[in-house]
Amino acid sequence: MASKLFAPLTRERAWLLYAWCRECDDLADGQDHGGTMATVEDAQKRLATIRRLTAKALRGETTGDPAFDGLGVVAAECRIPHCFAHDLIEGFALDAADWRPQTQDDLLQYCYHVAGAVGLMMAVVMGVDPQDEATLDRACDLGLAFQLANIARDVAEDAEAGRCYLPRDWLAEQGIAPDALMAKPEGLAVLQQRLAQMAAGYEASARHGTGSLDYRSAWAVLSAAGIYGDIAREVVARGSRALKDRVITTKAAKIGWVAKSATQARGRAAKWPRDVPRQGLWTRPR
Structure with missing residues (x-):
C-alpha cells in the first residue's frame, strides 16, 4: 500500500x-x-x-x-x-x-544483512546520494525496525521451522533452552516485547531521515513506518497472546496511516530534524 x-x-x-x-x-x-x-x-x-x-x-x-x-x-x-x-x-x-545469534550485536548484524541493506537500496532508489552516509544510516534504521518487528511477531512460527533469531544471551537470561523455546511462553513474551521496544527506537530514528526525501517518497516511508510499527506495538499490547496468533495490520489501520502520514510528510523537517544524533543505536558496517 x-x-x-x-x-x-x-x-x-x-x-x-x-x-x-x-x-x-x-x-x-x-x-x-x-x-x-x-x-x-x-x-x-x-x-x-x-x-x-x-x-x-x-x-x-x-x-x-x-x-x-x-x-x-x-x-x-x-x-x-x-x-x-x-x-x-x-x-x-x-x-x-x-x-544463530549469540549476542544483541549479532542479532542487529543479521537484521542489517536481511533488511537494513534493503533500506539502503531503497533510499538510493528514492534519490538519496549513495555518499550521503547520514541519510543512509536512517534508511538502514528503518530496515532494522522492520526486521525486529518481524522477528518479534514470528517467534512461534520460526520455532516451528527450526529457526530462532533470539540471541542466546537473551534466552539464557530467561532460562530458555534454544531447542525448547515454546516450553517457557512467559519468558518468550518478555523477549518479544524487548524486540518490539528495540524496533520502536529504530523506527523513531528512521523518521529523521525523511527530510532528505521528496514529499511523495517521505509520505510513502512514513506510512510504511507507521504500518509496520503497528506490528511491534501490537506484539507489546498482546503480551504472551502474541505467540498464539500472528499479528497483522488491518486495512483500516493502513489507510489511517496513509492519511496521517500525508500531513506528517509536510511537516517532517520541523518534526524530525536531520541533525538529531542516533544515540545508543547500532550502526551499520562501512
Missing part, C-alpha cells in the same frame, strides 16, 4: 527491487511468493545460484530470470552500490549456514 504513494517512476523501481528481494528469499527458503517455508536440502546450491545471477545482473548481463534482470535495470538507473546487494545476500548465507 505504501509503495502506491511513490511517484510512478520511483514506484516501478521499488517494485523491481522488491521482485529481486522476493525471488532471492523464495529461492533461499523454498517458498512461493513468501508462503510457507519448506525444508531446503540444497541450501548452498541455492545460495550459489543467487550469487551467480545477481552478479550477472549487476554486470548488465541478461540472466533469463525477470526478477534478476529487473535488479540489473534498477541498479544501473539509480547507481545502487553493488555492495548493498551483496550485503543482503550475506543474510541468506547466514541462514543457509544455520547461523
Whole structure:
C-alpha cells in the first residue's frame, strides 16, 4: 500500500527491487511468493545460484530470470552500490549456514544483512546520494525496525521451522533452552516485547531521515513506518497472546496511516530534524 504513494517512476523501481528481494528469499527458503517455508536440502546450491545471477545482473548481463534482470535495470538507473546487494545476500548465507545469534550485536548484524541493506537500496532508489552516509544510516534504521518487528511477531512460527533469531544471551537470561523455546511462553513474551521496544527506537530514528526525501517518497516511508510499527506495538499490547496468533495490520489501520502520514510528510523537517544524533543505536558496517 505504501509503495502506491511513490511517484510512478520511483514506484516501478521499488517494485523491481522488491521482485529481486522476493525471488532471492523464495529461492533461499523454498517458498512461493513468501508462503510457507519448506525444508531446503540444497541450501548452498541455492545460495550459489543467487550469487551467480545477481552478479550477472549487476554486470548488465541478461540472466533469463525477470526478477534478476529487473535488479540489473534498477541498479544501473539509480547507481545502487553493488555492495548493498551483496550485503543482503550475506543474510541468506547466514541462514543457509544455520547461523544463530549469540549476542544483541549479532542479532542487529543479521537484521542489517536481511533488511537494513534493503533500506539502503531503497533510499538510493528514492534519490538519496549513495555518499550521503547520514541519510543512509536512517534508511538502514528503518530496515532494522522492520526486521525486529518481524522477528518479534514470528517467534512461534520460526520455532516451528527450526529457526530462532533470539540471541542466546537473551534466552539464557530467561532460562530458555534454544531447542525448547515454546516450553517457557512467559519468558518468550518478555523477549518479544524487548524486540518490539528495540524496533520502536529504530523506527523513531528512521523518521529523521525523511527530510532528505521528496514529499511523495517521505509520505510513502512514513506510512510504511507507521504500518509496520503497528506490528511491534501490537506484539507489546498482546503480551504472551502474541505467540498464539500472528499479528497483522488491518486495512483500516493502513489507510489511517496513509492519511496521517500525508500531513506528517509536510511537516517532517520541523518534526524530525536531520541533525538529531542516533544515540545508543547500532550502526551499520562501512
